């Protein structure tokens with residue numbers, strides 16, 4: 001079939017071939033189709049099992065907001081959505097119900113106020129209008145609201161609401177105008193795969209040969225994923241709103257009122273109030289599968305469960321007490337285990353994309369998500385930071401029915417919870433534990449969770465319960481973690497580092513193909529460890545790993561466990577199928593203990609017969625050493641900026657090695673540390689964290705990792721040409737380390753950086769520099785449309801905005817702690 005769109009009757013004929021098949025006619029599928037057509041792609045087919053919007057989209061409350069987000073990518077998507085929805089009606093002639101009445105989010109506790117001030121400062125720097133209002137002012141705007149307990153509100157005038165059905169129909173109309181063919185009453189029943197590609201989409205109307213398939217099937221996306229062996233963990237969950245009869249004083253221009261402390265929001269609906277809920281304990285739905293004929297479906301509401309929230313709502317809007325109820329609605333929405341959507345190319349396949357799991361934000365993310373998906377499909381590389389939304393971050397265990405169900409109970413309400421730093425989910429815990437878990441718990445560990453792993457975050461001193469009192473200021477464990485930090489700088493400490501993902505690449509061709517993937521040179525002598533980034537053709541970072549050569553034909557890759565699926569997919573896609581190079585995930589084969597600090601050599605020498613001296617065991621090398629009865633791979637490397645070793649211990653020897661080290665450690669004052677200390681230590685030394693302060697939109701050159709790029713190695717590497725071009729054109733920004741001059745305030749994330757009074761970037765990761773004596777942060781500094789030179793950094797005077805107050809900060813291109821790296825090489 002030609003690429004051109006067939007005309008007339010032919011357009012209605014069921015196709016046998018399509019360039020792109022989109023599964024699902026909700027807001028996400030229609031937006032993806034619309035944007036692919038806008039980018040000029042032809043031969044696009046959208047399949048919908050019943051009618052457009054019949055899944056979740058039809059009953060959404062239609063709230064749209066660009067502000068209120070603490071993530072650049074979410075803001076990017078919501079801002080775009082708002083712009084698109086404003087112009088869609090004029091473009092397509094289809095009404096969208098777009099009303100930019102504004103939105104007021106209120107704070108009734110000091111912590112919420114601090115949070116909203118921080119978020120407002122972040123949003124404003126991204127061009128979102130956000131005004132802080134007094135309780136009195138809110139009362140003027142919303143006379144029916146009780147405002148005595150309100151400390152302040154944050155008003156974003158551009159926000160508001162749309163009609164979700166109309167918006168979706170407008171997107172569908174725009175897509176059709178662009179040549180997209182939409183087939184309703186067509187159910188996808190199977191997907192045929194061959195060589196890691198979907199080749200055919202099987203439907204109840206026939207089969208379509210497809211070059212690209214996009215799974216936009218909402219809560220059905222999990223099942224559609226299974227048809228192709230793709231992991232899409234999500235859980236439909238009950239989601240509620242109530243609409244009253246008309247209430248005097250409620251009018252169409254009222255801004256949406258959001259009361260996160262009471263898990264509620266309010267907006268006008270046909271003269272009454274639509275009151276929506278994000279209750280803290282919610283109910284997963286359809287645990288045995290979505291009913292087969294569910295279309296424009298509803299769930300019978302559980303009144304009793306909702307009553308306490310309704311009572312709170314009557315306190316906020318007393319007029320609700322006497323209002324008649326027009327509709328009490330409950331519908332299913334898909335929630336993901338980490339509250340981020342799942343978008344992008346599925347790691348298991350090479351032409352199958354997913355856009356699902358929008359966690360009650362599908363309408364307001366819809367425009368932006370469709371744009372991102374289309375751009376990603378067309379260009380092959382996304383143009384926004386996707387580390388928090390990429391489907392490749394999901395792990396297989398997260399799709400077990402019990403995991404998605406247990407977590408779903410918490411995630412809906414998490415949306416309205418205080419967004420304190422280091423907040424962890426409480427549900428679906430204890431899924432993955434290292435061999436050391438019980439020992440660490442006995443030593444007072446407070447456990448956080450990362451990629452399902454229970455990891456020690458910090459340790460409580462004896463007699464103190466390891467429990468967090470959340471706040472935006474110094475949390476109760478601040479001093480405990482500070483002591484762990486200092487012990488690492490001054491003595492020796494040990495950290496359970498088993499969460500590291502470990503991948504073995506072996507075979508005659510391993511060196512050749514790995515060296516093309518790595519920007520650094522991994523053709524090194526046996527035992528040598530190389531820190532490197534993996535780049536795509538545009539020169540931006542796909543992975544940040546170490547590669548240790550174990551033998552001529554064997555390499556060990558170490559990566560954060562949350563990135564392990566993406567890293568394996570990248571290897572699979574870039575090592576030819578017929579190459580003699582084989583990839584194995586060996587994460588579970590080794591436990592890891594990370595021993596760091598100036599006394600680490602003396603300490604480890606006391607438990608091994610190996611020579612740990614600098615000459616015998618140089619920096620960035622791995623050797624097998626004995627510890628007690630065990631043989632352990634010791635890697636001399638650091639992520640904290642001190643002398644130290646990571647010990648890779650065969651799992652069955654884990655406790656023996658742990659006990660041996662703890663016993664010997666008594667003579668050295670060995671202390672346990674957690675990941676909080678690791679983070680503050682690495683921030684002082686300005687080591688990068690992929691998914692934290694660097695992401696897929698950064699090049700190594702701009703984030704200060706140029707030292708690890710070997711432009712002249714034989715055979716080159718993926719992304720080399722793009723980096724050479726960047727050197728010519730100049731850097732878009734530079735990653736800078738900041739140290740506040742005032743030792744009191746805390747940097748966490750998202751604080752805006754000012755140079756000579758003008759915003760130039762934001763802090764991507766912050767923590768307290770217990771050695772440097774104040775908060776440390778790293779973030780990119782830009783210069784509006786111009787390249788950023790070293791002089792621009794050195795000549796500027798910097799301040800950082802924390803919740804509306806600016807604090808002077810020192811800025812440095814080099815690490816402020818041990819800039820020459822002398823301690824790690826000692």
Ligand SMILES: Cc1cc2nc3c(=O)[nH]c(=O)nc-3n(C[C@H](O)[C@H](O)[C@H](O)COP(=O)(O)OP(=O)(O)OC[C@H]3O[C@@H](n4cnc5c(N)ncnc54)[C@H](O)[C@@H]3O)c2cc1C
Pocket residue numbers: 023024025026027028029047048049050051052053054055056057058059060061062063064186187188189216217218219220224239240241330331332333355356357358359360361362363364365
């Ligand atoms: C009560 C409630 C209030 C909400 N309020 C808001 C709000 O105010 N703002 C906001 O942004 N979001 C809100 N949401 C969330 C929003 O509705 C969703 O995030 C969004 O509609 C998801 O869109 P989707 O396209 O991913 O899924 P869907 O709309 O469910 O679309 C998926 C489509 O795929 C089709 N499909 C499934 N299987 C197949 C198959 N095998 N073959 C072909 N087609 C198939 C389905 O029929 C369905 O039409 C709310 C949700 C609820 C439940």
